[in-house]
Each structure stands twice: as structure tokens, then as C-alpha cells.
Amino acid sequence: MATPIIATRLVPADEEGIAETARVLRSGGLAAIPTETVYGLACDATDPHAVAKLYAAKGRPSFNPLIAHVPDVEAALRVGQFSPTASALARAFWPGPLTLVVPAIEDATSPLARAGLSSVAIRVPAHPVAQAVLRAADRPIAAPSANRSGHVSPTTAGHVMADLLGAIDLVLDAGPAAVGVESTILDCTGDIPAMLRPGGLAREEIEAVLGHALAVPERVTDDEAPQAPGMLASHYAPSVPVRLMAEQLRAGEALLTFGGQALHGAPPVRTRDLSPEGDLVEAAANLYAYLRELDAPGVSGIAVVGLPAHGLGEAIADRLRRAAAPR
Numbered sequence: 202m203a204t205p206i207i208a209t210r211l212v213p214a215d216e217e218g219i220a221e222t223a224r225v226l227r228s229g230g231l232a233a234i235p236t237e238t239v240y241g242l243a244c245d246a247t248d249p250h251a252v253a254k255l256y257a258a259k260g261r262p263s264f265n266p267l268i269a270h271v272p273d274v275e276a277a278l279r280v281g282q283f284s285p286t287a288s289a290l291a292r293a294f295w296p297g298p299l300t301l302v303v304p305a306i307e308d309a310t311s312p313l314a315r316a317g318l319s320s321v322a323i324r325v326p327a328h329p330v331a332q333a334v335l336r337a338a339d340r341p342i343a344a345p346s347a348n349r350s351g352h353v354s355p356t357t358a359g360h361v362m363a364d365l366l367g368a369i370d371l372v373l374d375a376g377p378a379a380v381g382v383e384s385t386i387l388d389c390t391g392d393i394p395a396m397l398r399p400g401g402l403a404r405e406e407i408e409a410v411l412g413h414a415l416a417v418p419e420r421v422t423d424d425e426a427p428q429a430p431g432m433l434a435s436h437y438a439p440s441v442p443v444r445l446m447a448e449q450l451r452a453g454e455a456l457l458t459f460g461g462q463a464l465h466g467a468p469p470v471r472t473r474d475l476s477p478e479g480d481l482v483e484a485a486a487n488l489y490a491y492l493r494e495l496d497a498p499g500v501s502g503i504a505v506v507g508l509p510a511h512g513l514g515e516a517i518a519d520r521l522r523r524a525a526a527p528r
Contacts (some may be wrong), residue, residue: 211372213373214375214387237297244342265452266314273325274325282304284303297401299400302320348360381487386460396416440501445521459484475508489520
């Protein structure tokens with residue numbers, strides 16, 4: 202049977218819009234909500250039917266676990282079991298762009314949302330609209346990026362509408378996301394936290410709180426079940442090939458640059474500079490929007506210049522590697 206078409210509504214992020222979004226989530230519906238990182242496709246993380254609808258709307262592999270979003274540390278303690286180290290990280294960086302993977306409290310979220318794992322990924326977003334929705338919904342909310350699986354993540358309500366119009370109930374529009382890359386994910390189920398995905402919170406800040414280096418696990422392949430969202434090798438991909446560390450432009454390529462860098466060779470079909478001033482925060486905020494703009498008719502590929510590797514540059518490089526992965 203064909204998937205029914207839903208009349209997707211674009212709703213302003215005012216008091217009425219927040220209340221309507223919470224009603225949709227409590228009733229098992231799907232809503233795109235703003236966070237400080239990217240827009241998330243939200244559903245009730247305790248409702249397996251809602252989670253199944255979310256997987257279907259995204260076309261997401263069912264073995265890829267979802268992050269449970271909650272409004273504060275106290276709510277997180279009702280969803281997962283926190284070691285002293287995990288508790289210290291939560292209190293240092295929440296609310297904010299950090300996801301912690303901890304042992305799950307069994308009945309607090311649907312096993313489908315956890316992809317059958319005994320652990321759960323939890324985040325407390327800093328965006329005031331997301332906070333208001335979570336408090337009004339009064340339950341853990343699963344909210345992966347609000348795009349078709351494998352597409353570039355959305356940083357505006359317009360990006361969500363372009364990908365998910367007719368597949369979800371509503372989009373809560375609060376303007377562009379400020380951070381622009383997803384949360385950093387740490388595995389806190391072992392003795393030493395391991396970075397599963399770099400993101401909007403830099404490694405250096407985390408290690409300063411811990412007083413030691415993070416462990417770095419091996420990346421899984423697309424055939425393996427990941428421990429947390431965003432770990433598949435190919436992810437966040439435009440429809441055209443992405444070429445990293447480019448030094449010369451090829452015919453038909455668009456250019457994604459940074460800090461005003463120019464390349465020799467063929468003239469670019471179009472160009473976007475992540476940050477003309479060389480600001481990595483600005484670059485992260487622009488990354489997904491610019492990849493979408495460059496992924497356009499008449500473009501045969503996207504050439505990307507080299508970027509700094511420190512701070513948010515690590516997360517930007519990670520997303521670009523995934524965008525360039527064979528698929």
C-alpha cells in the first residue's frame with residue numbers, strides 16, 4: 202500500500218505553534234523542530250509506532266539509533282544510567298550540542314528508537330524553542346536531523362520542507378540554526394569516554410573538563426550496526442560527487458571554499474565561501490546550506506578546499522568526508 206500524503210503545515214515558533222507541536226508529538230505524529238545544531242525530525246521516543254513512522258519518513262536504516270532529547274539533566278536521569286564521568290559532562294555542557302551514550306533505563310524509551318541496543322543516546326538542546334516543546338510534550342523526544350536519510354542536514358525550515366513535504370505533520374519555523382552541524386556524540390558506557398562523532402562541541406573543551414584525552418573508536422561501515430546516530434561512513438551526501446582537498450578546479454565543478462581561497466583551473470560553475478573571514482563557527486553554520494546550494498542543476502561535482510582541523514574544523518571535516526564517501 203502506498204504511503205499516505207500528509208498535508209504538512211509550516212507553523213511559526215510562537216506560543217500557539219509550540220503548543221500545537223507538542224500536541225502532534227503526544228498523539229504519535231511527526232514534527233520538525235529547531236535546535237541550536239540543525240532542525241530535528243521529532244517523535245515520541247516511547248511510542249514504537251511513532252518511531253516507525255519517523256524511520257519511514259526519513260528512509261532511515263532501522264539499525265541506526267535515535268537520540269532522545271529531554272529538557273534537563275533531571276529528565277535525562279529518568280532515561281539513562283549516568284556514571285560519575287557522564288554526570289560531570291552533562292552538568293558541564295548541557296544544555297548544548299553534546300550527546301551522551303549511556304546504559305538505557307529499559308522502559309524509558311522504545312527499543313525501536315534505540316535500534317535494539319542496551320544503551321541510549323541522550324541530549325539536552327540549548328535552543329529555547331526546543332526546550333519549550335520538550336517541556337510541553339513531557340516525554341523523551343527522538344529527533345534525528347529532519348531530512349531524507351543520506352541527504353544534507355537541514356538548517357532552516359525551508360530545507361525541511363524541501364525534503365519532507367507531504368511526509369510529516371508540521372514544521373516549527375524558528376529561523377536558521379545557529380551551530381549548523383550536529384551534536385558531538387560521546388560513548389560513556391566504558392571507563393574512558395570515546396568520541397563516536399565530532400560535532401558542535403569541540404574535542405578540546407571536552408578534554409579540558411575530563412583532564413585527559415578522549416578515546417576514538419573505529420568508524421563502522423554502512424553494513425554494520427552503529428552505536429549512535431551519524432556513524433555510517435556515507436552520510437550527509439549531496440547528489441553530485443564531492444572532492445576534498447582540491448587544489449585545482451575541473452570543468453563543471455562548483456567550489457566550496459573557506460577564508461577567500463581561490464583555485465586555479467576551470468572557472469567554477471558557482472562558488473560559496475563558508476566564511477570569508479576564516480571563522481570556523483560561521484563555517485559550521487553555513488556548511489549544510491551551502492552544500493545544498495552547490496548541489497544544483499549544471500554542477501557535475503563539488504570541489505572543497507582544505508580547512509583547519511582544530512575546534513569545529515574537526516566536525517566540519519568529518520561531515521565533508523562523509524559527503525565525499527563512495528555510495
